[in-house]
Amino acid sequence: MTPPDLQTWLITQISEKPSLETLFTGFCKKLVKQGLPIWRSQLGLETLHPEDIGFSFLWVDGALQERARARPGLLASSDYINSPAKHVDDTGTAFTWKAGEDDRGMGLIKEFIADGVTDYVMLPLPFLDNARTASVSFATKAPGGFGAEGHEALRYAATLFSPLAERIALRRVALDALTVYLGATAAQRAYAGQIERGDVRTLQAAILIADLRGFTLLSDRLERRAMVALLDRWFGVMGEAIEAQGGDILKFMGDGLLAVFPLDGDASASCARALAAAQQTIAGTAKLNEELVQEGQAPLRFGMALHCGDVEFGNIGAKRRIDFTVIGPAVNHASRLEGLTKVVEQPLVLSDTFAHTLGKPLRSLGSHVLRGVREPVEVFVPE
Incomplete structure (x- = not known):
């Protein structure tokens, strides 16, 4: 997607006030329509709740599902410790993997190898509220992966997507916190x-x-x-x-x-x-x-x-x-x-x-x- 196309679409979303589900679905579809061969994308956001550490939206081949992530024991679990999310949370930098590289002992990467994924990147979202983690990831099965130009486009897209996603997510964080303490x-x-x-x-x-x-x-x-x-x-x-x-x-x-x-x-x-x-x-x-x-x-x-x-x-x-x-x-x-x-x-x-x-x-x-x-x-x- 060329920068003006993405910027224009995101600006229209501000006035339409979409849910995070609608925004993320539209975001993925727009990227695919502009030629980025995305097979799977996941948006992960940490919230402020004693039982749920956060929630994520998983988009696979045009279908979206929401997943809650339970807080108790998650940060000590092997699924998290051996994951791209741990790398992104700890370093604040992107995690990348390409077909032919070692699976690094990560269950997710092993699943990608079995599914025929050729390229994967997880990017931290530059939220102003950096007390909680936020990330978006993209995977493709296209021969040769995303390529250098595709990776640059995904990074740019994630940066533009971040402010609007944070605006919507903060409402959920606030309501979660208020509900826990007030009812x-x-x-x-x-x-x-x-x-x-x-x-x-x-x-x-x-x-x-x-x-x-x-x-x-x-x-x-x-x-x-x-x-x-x-x-x-x-x-x-x-x-x-x-x-x-x-x-x-x-x-x-x-x-x-x-x-x-x-x-x-x-x-x-x-x-x-x-x-x-x-x-x-x-x-x-x-x-x-x-x-x-x-x-x-x-x-x-x-x-x-x-x-x-x-x-x-x-x-x-x-x-x-x-x-x-x-x-x-x-x-x-x-x-x-x-x-x-x-x-x-x-x-x-x-x-x-x-x-x-x-x-x-x-x-x-x-x-x-x-x-x-x-x-x-x-x-x-x-x-």
């Missing part, structure tokens, strides 16, 4: 501009509050990192259940958790999802407790409560440190209700409001007095 709904609102202190909006939601029992005793007995690891395992069980049912975890409070399920559309269905998340947590914790007993540890005990009502959802805090959270009488009611699980000796209790909104058969535990609530309230558990 999906809060992340979208904060990124959209709801960041002013005191900017809160009334939201109808099912509220889930959970708390471990005997946390102080556990903290005294376990070494600090072991305690953190145990909390991570339990929160992991809860997080998977809540995320699977479309809820948002807004806050971890020591050994406790606050999550909401917005009552959008069908309120009964939203409450049903909240109840399903709670029941999945109970089942998941039972499985975790089996593992803990096998490891010689005591099983976990906990309490959960479900309530629903209006909450104020938004930014609350100091001038330079705010929290995106929910407050209101409904949240306080859910907290008081969770404390009742100790009295009734049930892992999960539901408020009368939640039971009414759910509209499905439940078992009543009768009326109980909640701390700070004037009148006794009827409490329910699943049948």
